[in-house]
Amino acid sequence: MAEAERLRVVIVGGGTAGWMTATALARLLPTRCSVRLVESDAIGVVGVGEATLPHIRAFNERLGIAEADFMARTRATFKLGIEFRDWGRIGDSYVHPFGTFGSGTGAIDFHHYWSRLLAEGADLPHLDALSYACALARAGKFDHPAPAGQGGLSGTFGYAYQFDALLFAPYLRSLAEAMGAQRTEGIVVDVERDGETGSIRAITLKGGERIEGDLFVDCSGFRSLLLGEALEEPFEDWSRWLPTDRAVAMPCATRTAVTPYTSAIAMPAGWRWRIPLQHRTGNGYVYASAFTSDDTAQAALEAAVEGEAIAAPRLLRFRAGRRRRSWVGNCVAVGLASGFLEPLESTSIYLVQQAITALIELFPDREPAAADRDEFNRVIDLEYDRIRDFLILHYHATTRSDSPFWDYVRTMAIPDSLAEKLELWRRRGRVVKYREGVFLDASWIAVYLGQGIVPAGWDPRADAADGAALRDGVEQLRAAIAADVAGRPDHRGFIDRYCPMREAA
Numbered sequence: 001m002a003e004a005e006r007l008r009v010v011i012v013g014g015g016t017a018g019w020m021t022a023t024a025l026a027r028l029l030p031t032r033c034s035v036r037l038v039e040s041d042a043i044g045v046v047g048v049g050e051a052t053l054p055h056i057r058a059f060n061e062r063l064g065i066a067e068a069d070f071m072a073r074t075r076a077t078f079k080l081g082i083e084f085r086d087w088g089r090i091g092d093s094y095v096h097p098f099g100t101f102g103s104g105t106g107a108i109d110f111h112h113y114w115s116r117l118l119a120e121g122a123d124l125p126h127l128d129a130l131s132y133a134c135a136l137a138r139a140g141k142f143d144h145p146a147p148a149g150q151g152g153l154s155g156t157f158g159y160a161y162q163f164d165a166l167l168f169a170p171y172l173r174s175l176a177e178a179m180g181a182q183r184t185e186g187i188v189v190d191v192e193r194d195g196e197t198g199s200i201r202a203i204t205l206k207g208g209e210r211i212e213g214d215l216f217v218d219c220s221g222f223r224s225l226l227l228g229e230a231l232e233e234p235f236e237d238w239s240r241w242l243p244t245d246r247a248v249a250m251p252c253a254t255r256t257a258v259t260p261y262t263s264a265i266a267m268p269a270g271w272r273w274r275i276p277l278q279h280r281t282g283n284g285y286v287y288a289s290a291f292t293s294d295d296t297a298q299a300a301l302e303a304a305v306e307g308e309a310i311a312a313p314r315l316l317r318f319r320a321g322r323r324r325r326s327w328v329g330n331c332v333a334v335g336l337a338s339g340f341l342e343p344l345e346s347t348s349i350y351l352v353q354q355a356i357t358a359l360i361e362l363f364p365d366r367e368p369a370a371a372d373r374d375e376f377n378r379v380i381d382l383e384y385d386r387i388r389d390f391l392i393l394h395y396h397a398t399t400r401s402d403s404p405f406w407d408y409v410r411t412m413a414i415p416d417s418l419a420e421k422l423e424l425w426r427r428r429g430r431v432v433k434y435r436e437g438v439f440l441d442a443s444w445i446a447v448y449l450g451q452g453i454v455p456a457g458w459d460p461r462a463d464a465a466d467g468a469a470l471r472d473g474v475e476q477l478r479a480a481i482a483a484d485v486a487g488r489p490d491h492r493g494f495i496d497r498y499c500p501m502r503e504a505a
Helices: 015-028 055-062 067-073 110-119 132-138 165-178 225-230 294-304 348-361 370-396 404-411 416-428 441-450 460-464 467-486 491-498
Strands: 007-012 033-039 077-079 081-085 093-097 160-163 182-185 188-193 200-205 210-212 215-218 235-237 246-249 262-267 270-276 281-287 314-317 321-323 331-333
Touching (some): 015 033, 015 055, 055 067, 055 160, 067 491, 160 165, 225 331, 246 294, 270 294, 281 294, 370 404
Parallel strands (some): 007 033, 081 262, 215 331
Antiparallel strands (some): 188 200, 270 281
């Protein structure tokens, strides 16, 4: 395609979303579009440390990013799942793993046998001991999984990364610019729209520069400069189900283990994260301002962190929800400009990645087609809606009544879509299966059982197994996982050999 025929893509905003978009377009559609990203060093980014989902590995591979180099330059550690403490009730702890429970084989899912044995009064080990990913995480170890179908138990898990978000965007920028993407320093002061179609024609920067484009990508963060402000796309507020609306974040020196998992510790008015990186530990308290003050939240965080503070606490404000549509006219919103779901399950970068993937698959020839926009919006809406239900489950599935916040989320009305899922699970341990969406069976099972929702029934085929043989099988599985995990490398030692931190981009 000739230069004059390539679509002029203008990305407004840098940060993780902007530079992920720029890198992907420059790498995967070099003959279809030119890429120009506008950002200002005077405008800060939200980045407070990032925990991710395993899907980022496939995204990085598509962009030709070498794992060890990426991890070294972003000071990354490995992530096998998320530890939840004090959620179902104070004192409880479980891991939501990036992997299966059981051996990952068989026609009947492992949790049906588990539920039957519980009902029979069997003395069972903690469920974490029956997931390879959980056991590896609890032991503070890491190794790459065996190839699918070749490694037995050591092939039943995946992994993600925990990295410094402030280093990720510059790393991607260096790649994108090497592939031909252009960066312009500037602050957008005006958005020019077509009088007939309403589409965006150009943006004007402080200083007077006017930049025309064919497709505009809004990566301007919570402000949603193009989609929200200029195009006035309505925002659907989900704060009645997800009432946390603020976070105070503060990195500190690492004084305990560099764990291969993120921790989410329930607090009186929300929850606290712990994200261990190679050079520091990220901490934050996500809370509902209706149930506690900023000063109280900051004091609680400062009292809980493990080491000396590296920076002053930062306060972030947000609302849970999404824009009614993420693609309107010739403007596509990616990341926080599209919507926000709190970081409880590390979905922010995943949602950026899914928007980029859908945009590439539906990339317009010249004028965006209504059918393509509709399909993009359907896919993105589905992702947000299903993640929303999964997050609400964490709050609602609790017996805690020790604070007004936990009273509220325990007793609040929930979306019909989640109520239906809960009813199916409670009756017979059935997990609603999706063809699309991020969280599969093991994720829902981890939260259901980890927070004390044990189904009354199970798959009737599980009754055919001999009870004594089942109990022996569970013990053999626990022992096999423990023996295999014992021989794996220490997480920090693996990092020091494989991807020790280097100078950032």
